[in-house]
Amino acid sequence: MNCRGVIAELSSYFDDALDPQVAADLELHLQRCTKCRVIVDTTRKTIDIYCNAEPVPLPEDVRERLHKVLRERLGRRAS
């Protein structure tokens, strides 16, 4: 596998969706290629950082309006 092959299979590699033989080829390439190792590592970090990021606080006025709408309209389903 060459560098382009690694990039093409990168997402499937992260998602454990690669055929084991292809995954082994990819890992063999990573052992030899520093650039691809860095790309794999930093792309994985990108995903992890987003995945672990705390949601921004919900602005209080937005939250108040949401709960006002819910209070006003939720009683109607039963009728």
Added chain:
Amino acid sequence: MNAPNAKPAASLIARDDESALVSAAKSGDVEAFTELVTRYERKIYRLTLNITQNREDAEDAMQDAFLKAYQHLDGFEGGSRFYTWLVRIAVNEALMKLRKRRPNQVSLDEPVTTEEEAFPREIQDWGPSPEQRFARVELNDILTSAVSDLDPAYRVAFLLRDVEELSTEETAQLLGISVPAVKSRLLRARLKLRQKLNPFFRSTPS
């Protein structure tokens, strides 16, 4: 405007027992549903804001999503997590707002990008835990700005798969595109985000 004086049933339900809250909400217990809303409102707002990139649309989409969720609670069968079910509703509401506001500017079709454009250019190591170099507010700004720069087609695929952690199949179904199309968009989105974050996170030679 009916403030119930009676002790709400929701208060009797342990906070961590989501299925009990859902059951109570299904039988018309508004307090139980409000507890579910409180639990997920931040994440749903983040999702609608990230998709629409517009505060007003994000708020409307969130309100509509919770109202629809309550109306259609009977359709939730409990096979999946309540949050995943809620995400589907919220994504649909947010996509509708996005399409309505900018029907000609915003296309959810995949942009034409050559393989050359997608190929990583700046290749620098980030070191361990690069996100810890930033305060939380600053980090959030960096992440939000990078996502907002993505084409909508890439942005939505990334948010659903990597932030909301839906499966490739669920994402495909929700967006009405094929599984290979989701995979292709996700790859492009991940590479583009990596590129956008690189200037902030790369290790600086000291």
